[in-house]
Amino acid sequence: MLKYIQTLVCVAVIAAFAVSCQSGNSDVREAARENIDAQTVQPANQAQNPNVQQPATPAVPAGPTTSMTFNETTFDFGTVNEGEMVSHTYKFTNTGSETLVLSDAKGSCGCTVPKWPREPIAPGASADITVEFNSKNKKGKRNQKVTITANTNPPQSFIYLTGEVIPAEGGDAPAITQ
Template sequence: MNKIVTSSLLVLSLVFFNSCKEGNASEKVKKENIITAKKRDVEISKGSAEIEFDITEYDFGTVNEGEIVEAKFMVTNSGKTDLVISNVQPSCGCTVPVWPRTPIKPGDSAEVLANFNTAGKPNRQAKTLTLITNTARGREVLKLKGSVTPRVYTDEEIRKRIKPLKKN
């Protein structure tokens, strides 16, 4: 049994070390293939949708905690094919995006909205929306920023929130 294990380990070691002698995989890539791929990518991107924004960062200034901030971003398709926004991913669950679910034709515009609920989010805030699109980049990022003034609780509200201790 000992000889079988030793023989197996020896064979595996030889296979492993021989496979490492073949050199770096990046050295095997032909430079012509890289150039061809770059040319192909340029040609593909020429026909793809292109996206432009009126603004990419919305500063909502200073608001009170508990308010809902609505940010509007105008999106324009400056490309040659329909622009499709397949998804919008907010950086936080406190931000709810609304975006056009139908393709935006070349030259047309549409709104992307973001509703940011400031409840429980005091002080400086910075949120992002990542748009998943059919542009050459594939992803576009919009930003919201501002300051949320913390809510001040009255004595009565504090008393209501404090639970009495249970007696054993």
């Protein structure tokens, strides 16, 4: 999220610079400055211009961070046949003193899909992330990673699904060399 904000600010600065170089019109430069002010994230204690539309609240709060602890970070699903679906639920607890907000959870590929809570999690409260792995067209040893982004330090945590997928009959089995 921080990279997104930085990118947005850089684009706005470049746009304002281009506009100010191309026009001697002070109204255009003032409009560009207001646009930059509207897109810049300011500290909470800094006075805000009431005439400038404020940006939407970022998905990951720029304020206090907290911590989360998983009961387990790796689940070994063992051996499955190609095409089977694997699902596992990871329990976690907000072990910090601030509200926990998960802003994203992404699998390492399209075959690994996490479902995570969108509502804030109070300090001391627990919640679940369910991960589904579709083994269709996947063969051999697997180590599927899910990246969770939250208002924690560091902002990303990882959970894993591991196991082995047996190729379907007629599928490409590993070649045996002699």
